[in-house]
Amino acid sequence: MQEKWLPVWDEIAPFRSGRPDDERPTKYVLDMFPYPSGDLHMGHAEAYALGDVIARYWVQRGFNVLHPIGWDSFGLPAENAAIKRGVDPAGWTDDNIAQQKASMRRYACSFDWDRVLQTSSPEYYRWNQWLFLRMFEQGLAYRKDSAVNWCPNDQTVLANEQVVQGRCERCDAVVTKKKLTQWYLRITQYADRLLDDMQQLEGNWPDKVLLMQRNWIGRSTGAEVRFEIEGRDEPVTVYTTRPDTLFGATFFVVAADSDLAAELAAGTPAQGEFEAYLEQVKAISEIDRLSTDRPKTGVFLQRHAVNPVNGERIPIYAADYVLADYGTGAIMAVPAHDQRDWDFAKAFGLPIVTVVQPPADWPGDEAYAGDGVAVSSGFLDGLRKADAIARMVEWLEEKGLGTGAVNYRLRDWLISRQRYWGTPIPIIHCPSCGEVPVPDDQLPVALPPAAGLDLKPKGTSPLGGAEDWVNVACPTCGGAATRDTDTMDTFVDSSWYFLRYLDPSKTDGPFDVDAAKRWMPVDQYVGGVTHAILHLLYSRFFTKVLFDMGMVEFTEPFTRLLNQGMVVMNGSAMSKSRGNLVRLSDELAEHGVDAVRLTMVFAGPPEDDIDWADVSPSGAKKFLSRAWRLSGDVTSEPGVDVTAGDTALRRATAKAVDEATKAVESHRFNVAVAKTMELVNAARKAIDSGPGGGDPAVREAAEAVAVMLSLVAPYTAEEMWSRLGHDPSVFLAGWPVADEALLVDESVTCIVQVAGKVRDRLEVPPSISEDELRELALAAPGVVKALEGRGIRTVIVRAPKLVNIVPA
RNA sequence: GCCCCGAUAGCCCAACCGGCAGAGGCAGUGGUCUCAAACACCAUCCAGUGUGGGUUCGAAUCCCACUCGGGGCACCA
Numbered sequence: 001m002q003e004k005w006l007p008v009w010d011e012i013a014p015f016r017s018g019r020p021d022d023e024r025p026t027k028y029v030l031d032m033f034p035y036p037s038g039d040l041h042m043g044h045a046e047a048y049a050l051g052d053v054i055a056r057y058w059v060q061r062g063f064n065v066l067h068p069i070g071w072d073s074f075g076l077p078a079e080n081a082a083i084k085r086g087v088d089p090a091g092w093t094d095d096n097i098a099q100q101k102a103s104m105r106r107y108a109c110s111f112d113w114d115r116v117l118q119t120s121s122p123e124y125y126r127w128n129q130w131l132f133l134r135m136f137e138q139g140l141a142y143r144k145d146s147a148v149n150w151c152p153n154d155q156t157v158l159a160n161e162q163v164v165q166g167r168c169e170r171c172d173a174v175v176t177k178k179k180l181t182q183w184y185l186r187i188t189q190y191a192d193r194l195l196d197d198m199q200q201l202e203g204n205w206p207d208k209v210l211l212m213q214r215n216w217i218g219r220s221t222g223a224e225v226r227f228e229i230e231g232r233d234e235p236v237t238v239y240t241t242r243p244d245t246l247f248g249a250t251f252f253v254v255a256a257d258s259d260l261a262a263e264l265a266a267g268t269p270a271q272g273e274f275e276a277y278l279e280q281v282k283a284i285s286e287i288d289r290l291s292t293d294r295p296k297t298g299v300f301l302q303r304h305a306v307n308p309v310n311g312e313r314i315p316i317y318a319a320d321y322v323l324a325d326y327g328t329g330a331i332m333a334v335p336a337h338d339q340r341d342w343d344f345a346k347a348f349g350l351p352i353v354t355v356v357q358p359p360a361d362w363p364g365d366e367a368y369a370g371d372g373v374a375v376s377s378g379f380l381d382g383l384r385k386a387d388a389i390a391r392m393v394e395w396l397e398e399k400g401l402g403t404g405a406v407n408y409r410l411r412d413w414l415i416s417r418q419r420y421w422g423t424p425i426p427i428i429h430c431p432s433c434g435e436v437p438v439p440d441d442q443l444p445v446a447l448p449p450a451a452g453l454d455l456k457p458k459g460t461s462p463l464g465g466a467e468d469w470v471n472v473a474c475p476t477c478g479g480a481a482t483r484d485t486d487t488m489d490t491f492v493d494s495s496w497y498f499l500r501y502l503d504p505s506k507t508d509g510p511f512d513v514d515a516a517k518r519w520m521p522v523d524q525y526v527g528g529v530t531h532a533i534l535h536l537l538y539s540r541f542f543t544k545v546l547f548d549m550g551m552v553e554f555t556e557p558f559t560r561l562l563n564q565g566m567v568v569m570n571g572s573a574m575s576k577s578r579g580n581l582v583r584l585s586d587e588l589a590e591h592g593v594d595a596v597r598l599t600m601v602f603a604g605p606p607e608d609d610i611d612w613a614d615v616s617p618s619g620a621k622k623f624l625s626r627a628w629r630l631s632g633d634v635t636s637e638p639g640v641d642v643t644a645g646d647t648a649l650r651r652a653t654a655k656a657v658d659e660a661t662k663a664v665e666s667h668r669f670n671v672a673v674a675k676t677m678e679l680v681n682a683a684r685k686a687i688d689s690g691p692g693g694g695d696p697a698v699r700e701a702a703e704a705v706a707v708m709l710s711l712v713a714p715y716t717a718e719e720m721w722s723r724l725g726h727d728p729s730v731f732l733a734g735w736p737v738a739d740e741a742l743l744v745d746e747s748v749t750c751i752v753q754v755a756g757k758v759r760d761r762l763e764v765p766p767s768i769s770e771d772e773l774r775e776l777a778l779a780a781p782g783v784v785k786a787l788e789g790r791g792i793r794t795v796i797v798r799a800p801k802l803v804n805i806v807p808a
Numbered sequence: 809g810c811c812c813c814g815a816u817a818g819c820c821c822a823a824c825c826g827g828c829a830g831a832g833g834c835a836g837u838g839g840u841c842u843c844a845a846a847c848a849c850c851a852u853c854c855a856g857u858g859u860g861g862g863u864u865c866g867a868a869u870c871c872c873a874c875u876c877g878g879g880g881c882a883c884c885a
Contacts, residue, residue: 165882208879211812215881222885240885253885294883326884333885340883409884529879602833604821609878614820616834623833626848659831662824671822674832681832688849751828756866758828796865802827806865 001715002106002593005728008718014731015059015110017066024064028519029055030498030558032527032535033070036096036118037077040103042567042574042584043528046610048109049600049712050564050669051526055110056711057664060735066519067110068501070117071097074125075490076154076170079421079455088450089421093120103584107593108714110731117504119493120421124500126444127510128492129426131542133437134549136427140186141415143435146325147257148414150178155457156418157182159489160411162534177257177282182416183425183486187541191217191408194540197555205561206607209532216533218409223393225332225402227252227305229264229316236260236305239327239407242337243396244388247377248355249332250345252305252316253298255324256281261301264316270302274318281320296321296344307332308401309378319344327407335367342367356385413538415489420447420455420462422487430474430481439475445483461485494535495542498522498557516552525558529607532563562667565609567600582612594713595621601712602673624716627680627709630702631720633693638725645697646690647742652682653701654742660708661735669712676708699724704736752777753804754786770797777803 017026031051034044055067073093082089097118104111117124135141149158153173157180162169187194195217198210222241229236236254240246254261256278265274277299298319305314314332321340322331335345335352345352355377358368374380379395380388396402416425424445426438438445448466455462463485464470474481499511502519506512521543536558543557566573569580587596598620603610642650656679663672683701687693703724710717710730721730745766750773752760760782764773774797777783783805791808798804 208812212880215811218881218884220884238885242885296883321883321885323884331885338885340885343883407884532880602821608814608821611820614834616820619834622847629848668822670820670833671831674822677832684849749828753827753866756827761828794865796827798827802866804827804865 001719005715005718006105006108008728009108009731012729012732014729015055015065015067015112016114017064017112018114022064024062026066026519027055027058027063027524028066028498028522029058029524030067030501030522030526031069032525032531033072033494033497034100035075035077036071036073036093036100037081038096039099040107040584042582042587042612044100045107045584045587045596046567046600047526047528047564048104048107049597050562050606051524052108052110052597053601053664053669053711054524054526054562054667056714056731057735059110059731060707060710060733062734065110066115066501067112068115068117069104069109069111070115070497070501070504071100071119072490072494072497073097073118073120074422074487074493076156076419076421078120079419082421082450083455089455090120090450093118093421106588107597110714115501115504117497117500119490119497122444122446123505123507124497125423125493127496127500128423128488129438129443129445130440130510131496132423132488132492133426133440135185135545136437138545140189140545141183142186143181143183145179145181147177147179148182149175150180151175153457154419155459157414157416159414159491159534180416182414183484183488184412184414185541187413187538188408188410190541190544191219191410192406193544193555194410194537195219197540197544200556201558201561204559206529206563209529209536209561209563212532213537216410216537220407220409222405222407223389223396223402224328224405225308225396227308227332230304230306230313232264236330237328237402238330238332239405240332242334242389243392243402244374244377244380244383244385245334245337245355246307246309246332246392247374247380248334248336248353249307249314250335250351250353251314251333251341253319253322253331253333253341253344254301254316255322255329256298256318256320258324258329260329261318264301264303265299265318268302270299274299274301277318284320296340296347298344298348300348308396308399315350317344317348325411326409337367337369339367339369355380356388413489413541415492416486417489418459418461419457419487420450420453422490423492424463425484425486425488427484428472428474428481429484430477430479432479433474433476433481436474436476436481442475461487463487491534491538495538496546498539499546499552511551513551520552521554521556522558524560524562526562526564528566529563536561562606564606567610567612569611570613571611587617591617591621592715594624594716598624598673598712601669604670606667606669623677623680624709624713626684627676627705628716628720628723630680630683630687630705631723633687634699634702634724635692635694636696636699638699640696640699642696642700645700646686646695647697649682649686649690649695649697649701650739651742651745653679653697653704653736654738656682657704657708657736658738658743661738664711672708673712676705679705679708703733706730707733707736748800750777750800751802752780752783753802754783755807756804757786759783759786764800766800768800770799773797773799773803777805 055065058065078089078093082092149163151158151168151173153171163175168175220241223243224237224239226235226237265271298317301316303316305316333341335341336354356372357375371385374383374388393404426445428436430436448469453462453465470482502515503512539557546552547555569582574581595617599615599617603615656675660672660675686698706717706720717730747763748766750762750764751758760780774795793808794806796804
């Protein structure tokens with residue numbers, strides 16, 4: 001069947017979305033683009049089957065649907081594979097893309113093949129560079145020197161987001177810290193908008209994803225407070241969410257790995273001890289550092305700060321439980337009301353002063369962080385937490401000692417990577433002019449050929465080895481200068497690709513601004529929950545930057561988001577090492593494309609994982625042939641007057657169509673399939689033991705089945721459509737419309753309960769009045785019997801479906 | 809440790825606003841067809857909704873507590 005229909009579909013191109021005279025309303029359905037690391041696998045098969053249902057549904061509903069695909073083709077896996085096999089990453093990547101593309105076509109995805117893109121092509125990454133330069137101009141892209149996450153295995157830096165539990169997200173190596181000068185994107189400048197604009201997504205994105213994004217951004221409100229330091233001209237500012245506990249601050253802690261700590265320790269008797277401690281801190285892996293039950297360590301720096309509210313001298317410690325890159329890298333410690341400070345105070349024998357009254361039954365063996373009345377706090381005494389915070393901020397601002405402040409967990413996005421297979425950063429370093437952007441008309445800064453370069457990870461970018469490429473004249477002064485040798489994080493590529501699809505071959509800009517007005521934002525995005533934070537957050541950030549640049553008119557790129565689950569085998573993720581890998585190609589060979597797709601869609605709700613051991617592709621295949629046989633048993637001609645058909649079957653058809661429609665729109669695709677199965681069963685019955693295959697209602701049902709199946713099983717549906725006497729393609733046949741009149745039942749079965757138990761049933765017209773129904777119910781034999789002369793307390797009537805009689 | 813989600817038949821899953829627990833499928837059983845088998849078709853078995861309370865005329869559905877499973881966050885001051 002594949003050989004038969006693929007060329008026909010190529011001819012018709014039912015899913016081409018770029019026709020200029022197309023007057024259908026538009027929809028943009030987007031599947032997350034794949035990484036070309038090999039052939040498609042089961043996970044792809046699930047994701048694309050689900051995206052396809054949505055895209056094909058809207059086409060059937062008469063929309064001009066943009067459903068594009070491309071490849072996220074830059075990145076470490078390609079490079080690592082290329083190194084291992086000693087081949088060029090470009091060639092390797094292109095081979096995989098060709099293979100995946102062929103598989104997608106066989107899998108009959110409704111992609112618009114006129115809009116394909118791949119991020120590793122210079123025509124694409126040129127615009128990464130262009131966007132980077134626009135951000136550079138606005139100060140949104142900048143270079144800074146700091147301790148960064150370093151993956152010793154991949155020999156490259158990682159964004160905060162790519163460190164999971166202290167390990168490299170990709171290779172699981174334990175991440176270390178390294179001091180480097182790196183490029184960052186100032187995403188923190190958009191933190192508030194990233195948070196607040198989530199309102200638009202509420203209800204349309206999974207709650208889970210919104211929650212994860214909120215947590216990731218981690219906005220907290222509090223105050224910055226200035227502490228005088230003895231023997232230092234400048235005060236040191238700390239950030240706290242609990243300014244109401246300022247009277248309870250009994251010591252002061254600076255992050256051991258901060259510059260401030262080194263400065264404060266310098267020249268004190270504690271310097272030697274501090275330096276030894278710092279060495280020790282650096283030696284601890286991120287993993288150990290992150291473990292929360294680790295005992296508190298630190299060094300007294302032999303210096304003191306002054307608590308601004310009461311003038312008390314408090315000792316300054318350097319410790320590693322304070323983070324250098326959050327807030328100001330220094331804190332006021334209030335052991336009575338912060339568990340970490342409590343633990344530290346206990347370890348170092350520091351005083352603990354209660355300034356918020358805990359409840360009477362508080363055991364007092366740990367910090368009390370809850371609400372309560374302020375005590376021993378001067379002007380705050382008697383105020384509850386919220387009021388005390390407000391009062392303290394007011395007081396600090398009056399005295400010029402501090403101010404209300406907001407902080408974020410979110411850090412700026414580190415985008416430099418010391419690897420080859422990525423977008424070169426379009427900056428030239430000139431000894432006299434500094435960081436000079438590559439002029440737009442010299443873009444793209446193309447990657448030098450991999451041949452001759454040492455791609456093996458060694459801590460510096462392989463591009464540094466391409467001397468002809470690195471050494472250039474400074475665009476500003478013409479003097480000898482060098483190119484930046486780092487490449488961009490591949491998440492840059494995927495942060496705006498959805499815009500590039502609008503005109504993937506555009507040469508005078510990253511995307512077609514007018515087309516964006518027509519198509520964007522994406523109506524439905526489909527992809528795995530693995531990208532819940534990274535990719536989605538970055539895409540949202542880029543969209544807001546583009547909005548500020550006036551290039552787009554919306555602030556959120558993806559209106560609705562569907563996260564499909566994973567395909568697992570026997571309860572766990574498939575992997576070669578586990579030996580539970582199911583190969584997509586094997587499944588396709590055994591059951592066929594339609595059966596595999598149907599299995600994916602029918603397995604359960606799309607967001608649930610599919611355990612391949614629990615589902616039945618052979619069952620799916622059986623159903624498809626059952627549906628297909630229907631089309632052969634229809635003996636009436638196309639266009640026959642269906643209103644003359646058997647009413648019972650017509651009702652069944654209307655009901656199935658109606659319910660399947662609702663199910664598809666609410667993404668309960670498994671239910672939509674079940675309704676289609678139901679209709680097939682009803683039609684079968686009508687043919688074998690009802691009015692027979694010649695009845696027009698049977699044709700109506702079979703045609704509805706063909707169209708409904710076209711979302712999931714395109715080959716079978718097209719074959720059915722053809723056997724039913726129609727020209728291709730069933731994809732454009734139009735979604736069946738349920739006749740409203742047929743949806744109203746002639747009579748309804750009314751349940752009559754006595755004390756909540758069903759005692760009788762009545763066949764009543766749907767329009768029956770409450771009073772009428774009450775009377776009928778009270779007279780029903782089952783009711784009379786159940787009551788046995790008992791009195792009646794209440795009768796609850798829910799016409800026309802239910803009556804509940806409560807006996808006295 | 810904190811937060812979120814889930815638990816319905818042997819299995820995967822349905823069940824609208826609280827109203828007959830079953831739409832669909834897998835597996836099973838019995839039958840029709842067949843020389844026989846497969847296929848196909850027909851029929852049929854199977855749970856009272858994780859546990860314990862509560863609200864209600866009525867709870868799978870709402871509330872509380874717990875158990876188990878999955879996920880997220882985790883020295884962010």
